[in-house]
Amino acid sequence: MFSTAGLHFDYSFFWNSLVHPSTAFLQGLETTVYLAVIAQALATIIGLFLALARRSRIAPVRAFVWFYTWIFRGTPLLIQLVIVYDGLAAAGIYSFNNISIGSFVIPSVVQAAIVTFTLNEAAYMGEIIRAALNAVDPGQFEAAMSTGMSPGQAMRLVVVPQAVRFVVPPLGNDFNAMMKNTSLASVIGVSEMFLVTQEINSSTFNTFEIYTVAAIYYLALTTVWGFIQSAIERRIDRRWGIARPRRSWSSWASSWGRRRVATVGAAAAPEDQAIPQGLGTLRERRGFPRL
Numbered sequence: 001m002f003s004t005a006g007l008h009f010d011y012s013f014f015w016n017s018l019v020h021p022s023t024a025f026l027q028g029l030e031t032t033v034y035l036a037v038i039a040q041a042l043a044t045i046i047g048l049f050l051a052l053a054r055r056s057r058i059a060p061v062r063a064f065v066w067f068y069t070w071i072f073r074g075t076p077l078l079i080q081l082v083i084v085y086d087g088l089a090a091a092g093i094y095s096f097n098n099i100s101i102g103s104f105v106i107p108s109v110v111q112a113a114i115v116t117f118t119l120n121e122a123a124y125m126g127e128i129i130r131a132a133l134n135a136v137d138p139g140q141f142e143a144a145m146s147t148g149m150s151p152g153q154a155m156r157l158v159v160v161p162q163a164v165r166f167v168v169p170p171l172g173n174d175f176n177a178m179m180k181n182t183s184l185a186s187v188i189g190v191s192e193m194f195l196v197t198q199e200i201n202s203s204t205f206n207t208f209e210i211y212t213v214a215a216i217y218y219l220a221l222t223t224v225w226g227f228i229q230s231a232i233e234r235r236i237d238r239r240w241g242i243a244r245p246r247r248s249w250s251s252w253a254s255s256w257g258r259r260r261v262a263t264v265g266a267a268a269a270p271e272d273q274a275i276p277q278g279l280g281t282l283r284e285r286r287g288f289p290r291l
Contacts, residue, residue, distance in 0.1 A: 014209040017200075018216060028196035029217060035110070035192060036179040039117035044171065046118065047125025052155075054130050065126065072123035078184050080120055085112035085188040113185040117178065124174055132166035133159060165236050172229035176222050183218075193217060 017025070053065045072080070085108075089095040096108035136159050144154035186195035197214040201207050 010206050010209050013204065013206050014213065017210060017213045021213070021217075022200070024191075024196050025193065025200070028191055028193040031110070031190065031192040032179065032182045032194075033221070035113055035117065035182045035185065035190070036175065039114050039121060040171075040175045040178050042114070042118040043121035043125050044129075046122035047129050050122060050126030051129035051133060054126065055133070069123045069126060072120050073127075077116070077120050077181060078187060081113065081116045081184060081188055084116045084119075085109065107190075109185070109188050109190045112188060113182075113190050117181070117185075121174060121178060125171070128170045128174070129163065129167055132163035135166045136162045165240060168229070168233055168236060172225070172232070176225055176229075179221050179225065180218060 021029075050065050050068070053061050056062055085096060096112045098108050099106040099111065140162065141154050141159055144158040145151065149157065182190075182192050183194035185192055186198065189195070193214060197210055201210050204210065
C-alpha cells in the first residue's frame with residue numbers, strides 16, 4: 001500500500017482489480033455492453049419511424065411524435081427508469097417479470113432498463129434522423145419520383161441511403177453516451193459495471209482504487225468505440241468519394257480534449273458533387289439510367 005501523510009492508495013489492490021478483475025466485474029462489464037448495444041439498435045429503428053412520422057401529412061401523427069419527443073427529451077433518464085420499473089408496477093399498470101428462454105433468463109430489471117434506454121434514446125434518434133433526411137436535397141426525392149419510383153421506393157432507395165452519411169457522427173456520439181448512461185440502471189438493481197463496483201467498494205472500502213478502475217474501463221469502452229466510429233465514417237466517406245486526409249499522431253494529440261461537435265448536414269459535400277453523384281450511383285446499381 002502506498003501511503004503518505006493524508007494519502008492512502010492500495011496499489012496492489014488497484015493493479016489486481018485492473019488487470020485481473022473479478023468474475024462479477026467482468027459480468028457487469030458484459031451487461032453494460034449488451035445493454036448499450038441492444039438499446040441503441042432498437043432506438044435507431046424506432047427513431048427512423050419517428051422521423052418519418054414527423055414528416056407525415058397527418059397532423060395527429062406529427063403531434064404525437066412531437067409530444068413523445070418532448071416528454072422523453074425533457075425529463076431525466078434516471079426518473080424515467082424509476083417510473084418504468086417501479087412506478088408502473090406501483091400503479092398496477094404493468095409489472096416486469098423474468099423471462100425464461102430455455103436455460104437463458106432475462107431479469108425483469110434488465111428488461112425495464114432496455115425499454116427505458118430505448119424509449120429515451122429513440123426520441124433523440126428521431127430528431128437526428130429527421131434532420132439528416134432534411135439535409136438531403138429535396139430535388140433527389142423529386143428526381144426519383146420522376147423516374148417512376150413510388151414515394152416509399154424513393155425514400156428507401158434514394159433519400160435514406162444519402163441520409164446515413166449525416167446520421168453516423170451524431171449516432172456514434174449518442175452510443176458513446178449510452179455506454180456511460182447504463183450506469184444509471186444501477187438505481188433499479190441492474191448488475192452492470194457501476195453497481196458491481198459499488199458492491200466491491202462496500203466489501204473492501206478501497207473507494208478511490210475501485211472507482212478509478214471502473215473509470216478506466218468506461219474510458220476503454222468509449223475509446224474503442226471512438227476508433228470504430230472513425231473507421232465507419234471513413235468507409236462511408238470513401239463510398240461517397242469524399243476525401244478525408246489522414247491525421248498524424250501529432251495532429252491528433254494536439255486536438256486532444258477539444259470536443260467534436262457533430263452537426264447534421266454541416267459537413268455535407270457541395271450539392272453538385274456528392275448528392276447527385278450518390279443518386280447516380282444508387283440508380284445505376286438498380287438498373288436505372290443516370291440522371
